[in-house]
Amino acid sequence: MAIRDETRMLLESMTRLFQDKATKQVIDRAETGEFAADLWRVVAETGVPLAALPESAGGADAEWSDLYAVLRVAGRFSVPLPLAETMLAGWVASSAGLDLSDGPMTVGPVIGTDRLSIVRDGNGWMLSGKASRIPYASHAARTILIADGPDGEMAVALDGTGDAEVTTGKNIANESRDTLGFTRVRLSADAVGALGRGVSRGALYRRGALARATMMSGALERAMDMATTYAQERVQFGRPISKFQAVQQNLAVLAGQTAAAVAAANLGIEALGKVDGERETFLIAVAKARVGEAATLACEIAHQVHGAIGFTKEYALQLSTRRLWSWREEFGSDPEWAARVGSHACANGADGLWEMLTAVT
Amino acid sequence: MATPMFRFDPVELPPEALVMRAEVRDFIKEHQHLMGFNKSEFNRDFSRAMGRRGWIGMTWPKQYGGSERSAFERYVMVEEMLAAGAPLSAHYIADRQSGPNILRFGTEEQKQFFCPKIAAGELTFCIGMSEPNSGSDLASTQTKAVKVDGGYKINGTKLWTSNAHRSDYAILFCKMSGDGHDETDRHAGATQFLLDLKTPGIDIRPVINLLGEHHFNEIFLTDVFVPDNRLLGREGNGWNQLTSELAFERSAPDRFLVLFQMLREMVRVAGPTPDRATAAALGKLIAQLVTLRSMSLSIAGMLHEGLQPNNESAVVKDLGTRYEQDIPVVARQLFPIEPELEAIDTYVSMIARSTMNAPRLSIQGGTREILRGIIARGLGLR
Numbered sequence: 001m002a003i004r005d006e007t008r009m010l011l012e013s014m015t016r017l018f019q020d021k022a023t024k025q026v027i028d029r030a031e032t033g034e035f036a037a038d039l040w041r042v043v044a045e046t047g048v049p050l051a052a053l054p055e056s057a058g059g060a061d062a063e064w065s066d067l068y069a070v071l072r073v074a075g076r077f078s079v080p081l082p083l084a085e086t087m088l089a090g091w092v093a094s095s096a097g098l099d100l101s102d103g104p105m106t107v108g109p110v111i112g113t114d115r116l117s118i119v120r121d122g123n124g125w126m127l128s129g130k131a132s133r134i135p136y137a138s139h140a141a142r143t144i145l146i147a148d149g150p151d152g153e154m155a156v157a158l159d160g161t162g163d164a165e166v167t168t169g170k171n172i173a174n175e176s177r178d179t180l181g182f183t184r185v186r187l188s189a190d191a192v193g194a195l196g197r198g199v200s201r202g203a204l205y206r207r208g209a210l211a212r213a214t215m216m217s218g219a220l221e222r223a224m225d226m227a228t229t230y231a232q233e234r235v236q237f238g239r240p241i242s243k244f245q246a247v248q249q250n251l252a253v254l255a256g257q258t259a260a261a262v263a264a265a266n267l268g269i270e271a272l273g274k275v276d277g278e279r280e281t282f283l284i285a286v287a288k289a290r291v292g293e294a295a296t297l298a299c300e301i302a303h304q305v306h307g308a309i310g311f312t313k314e315y316a317l318q319l320s321t322r323r324l325w326s327w328r329e330e331f332g333s334d335p336e337w338a339a340r341v342g343s344h345a346c347a348n349g350a351d352g353l354w355e356m357l358t359a360v361t
Numbered sequence: 362m363a364t365p366m367f368r369f370d371p372v373e374l375p376p377e378a379l380v381m382r383a384e385v386r387d388f389i390k391e392h393q394h395l396m397g398f399n400k401s402e403f404n405r406d407f408s409r410a411m412g413r414r415g416w417i418g419m420t421w422p423k424q425y426g427g428s429e430r431s432a433f434e435r436y437v438m439v440e441e442m443l444a445a446g447a448p449l450s451a452h453y454i455a456d457r458q459s460g461p462n463i464l465r466f467g468t469e470e471q472k473q474f475f476c477p478k479i480a481a482g483e484l485t486f487c488i489g490m491s492e493p494n495s496g497s498d499l500a501s502t503q504t505k506a507v508k509v510d511g512g513y514k515i516n517g518t519k520l521w522t523s524n525a526h527r528s529d530y531a532i533l534f535c536k537m538s539g540d541g542h543d544e545t546d547r548h549a550g551a552t553q554f555l556l557d558l559k560t561p562g563i564d565i566r567p568v569i570n571l572l573g574e575h576h577f578n579e580i581f582l583t584d585v586f587v588p589d590n591r592l593l594g595r596e597g598n599g600w601n602q603l604t605s606e607l608a609f610e611r612s613a614p615d616r617f618l619v620l621f622q623m624l625r626e627m628v629r630v631a632g633p634t635p636d637r638a639t640a641a642a643l644g645k646l647i648a649q650l651v652t653l654r655s656m657s658l659s660i661a662g663m664l665h666e667g668l669q670p671n672n673e674s675a676v677v678k679d680l681g682t683r684y685e686q687d688i689p690v691v692a693r694q695l696f697p698i699e700p701e702l703e704a705i706d707t708y709v710s711m712i713a714r715s716t717m718n719a720p721r722l723s724i725q726g727g728t729r730e731i732l733r734g735i736i737a738r739g740l741g742l743r
Contacts, residue, residue, distance in 0.1 A: 231742070245730075248742050249737070252679070252736035252740070259673075260676075266371045266655075270371050285644070338640075338642075339644055343634075350625045354621070357654070358382065
């Protein structure tokens with residue numbers, strides 16, 4: 001399928017932007033806990049974070065497939081921003097008619113077992129429960145949450161983190177992952193809205209998983225590029241180590257896993273919104289499971305090829321590999337999603353397996 | 362990024378491919394008694410029946426017996442047949458690589474003589490590449506052709522030739538002798554012939570594999586005469602032609618669908634509500650399969666556009682054989698049972714067969730190491 005011209009232009013300009021602005025210094029500083037505000041400003045100016053929204057809501061009616069393609073580029077450059085989270089927060093909030101922010105936003109719950117609930121309280125609402133490991137919550141201008149209401153799931157918008165009790169935390173890439181606790185927190189009526197069609201806690205979890213899978217496919221491309229380039233520069237025994245068959249064979253495996261990860265993430269992206277919910281869920285599960293598997297194998301090889309230098313803070317490989325090790329667990333690990341794939345196949349039955357696999361394409 | 366990335370752009374199957382899928386499924390239902398993991402893979406009647414439907418040489422020009430269908434229709438037809446365990450061996454090599462190579466390099470007379478017969482399911486081809494001392498290193502072929510009056514005289518030995526004992530022709534790879542080619546150039550003098558296996562001087566002997574079955578053969582060639590009109594392509598162009606033939610061989614979906622029925626039986630044994638660990642192990646395999654299929658379809662798309670995705674084909678074969686070799690490993694972890702080839706229980710015989718067959722997968726059609734060498738070359742490392 002030919003890539004559209006406008007998609008290519010978008011990806012080229014975002015690649016340039018991240019290349020210039022998401023430097024190792026910027027990422028290193030963000031990892032100390034200081035939000036990359038300057039980087040956020042230039043990214044926000046492109047309009048990409050809210051581009052999926054309708055024009056009436058300040059967006060550009062952009063295709064989600066294009067935005068996911070941008071997330072792959074962001075993953076390639078280890079961009080230390082809640083870009084996916086802002087996109088998803090905008091999606092949830094606008095569907096519920098809630099006010100957005102043009103600052104960084106975040107969204108939750110991101111853990112499958114976390115539950116929030118709201119009950120009526122006079123003219124407003126009262127929010128209780130816990131949302132663990134919310135990305136960049138302590139830096140967010142808005143937090144958009146999905147809570148169980150009296151008549152089903154509702155969207156909740158908080159300025160910052162509202163009156164949540166915040167326990168800061170981070171993943172092993174030092175990206176902020178904060179836990180928000182709510183004990184009968186009062187909300188005004190206009191902070192809560194009914195979810196639009198197709199938006200739910202489950203759908204958010206799936207789109208989050210696909211976002212991580214897509215970002216991982218980009219990070220894998222970067223790790224593979226670094227390992228391949230390094231192997232051709234590093235000389236030992238009088239020749240570049242890329243000339244040794246043992247190294248070549250490892251790099252070939254790395255290239256195969258990377259290609260598989262990109263293909264798997266694309267499967268999920270292609271399924272978004274185009275086919276029925278069950279099929280979308282299945283293909284996103286395939287994507288997160290397969291990309292996670294690739295990440296585990298690929299990180300091992302990328303480090304092995306680099307030798308000791310790849311194990312240093314100074315050298316940039318770890319920016320990608322620590323993110324891969326973090327992201328493979330976020331929005332559900334690869335074993336969790338693989339179990340969903342397997343359960344779905346088993347429930348569907350052995351004799352329907354082939355029909356299921358070939359149902360759409 | 363500096364490194365070349367292998368591209369597998371997503372492909373959406375065109376409507377005619379979906380029509381094809383329905384037709385093939387009906388055909389499979391009609392021939393259900395011939396399908397299955399433990400049935401004979403070689404059935405000339407079945408090949409003829411497929412030929413009557415126009416499903417051999419599907420993408421070839423009509424003037425040479427083809428149906429001028431798209432690469433996607435062929436892909437769908439092949440994957441349906443493979444997943445069902447259809448007996449394809451009597452025509453598969455000819456359909457996949459011999460026919461396309463004849464169409465690409467053959468003379469007009471050769472195209473008209475061979476291709477319609479292949480498409481009708483009347484002509485079985487085998488491969489003629491490996492030798493006792495020339496396996497992965499095919500350029501070291503010791504089989505020699507000498508120009509004689511009206512043709513060539515060939516001497517040598519071919520080995521590991523699947524189905525030679527029931528094939529009509531082989532595409533024989535060898536080297537010219539006494540033609541004055543540059544002996545320091547390992548690819549010089551390489552030549553391919555369309556070898557009629559009934560020619561005097563050919564002795565085909567079985568090599569029984571470790572399952573106790575007769576697929577492999579050793580072919581002894583003693584002063585075998587091949588007429589001028591059965592030279593394929595040009596003298597000395599054999600290496601180039603062989604590379605093209607291998608690209609056809611490596612890009613097909615048979616590299617990851619041979620054990621599909623085993624995966625299906627594992628889902629059956631797991632039952633409708635497996636525990637989490639079982640579901641995750643099966644799901645991991647299924648996620649690999651779905652991804653492989655998407656990558657393979659993407660290759661069909663590239664072939665459709667006239668590209669030569671040799672690196673991408675090597676990637677899919679390498680990942681595909683790993684996946685297929687994992688199937689019996691996962692099976693014995695999830696549902697351990699003592700394997701027995703002749704068992705009545707389908708799962709028990711499948712685990713026996715797939716365990717014993719596993720080593721073959723990463724050897725045939727290019728060993729794992731050779732494929733990874735091709736990928737490394739594609740990355741610019743060699």
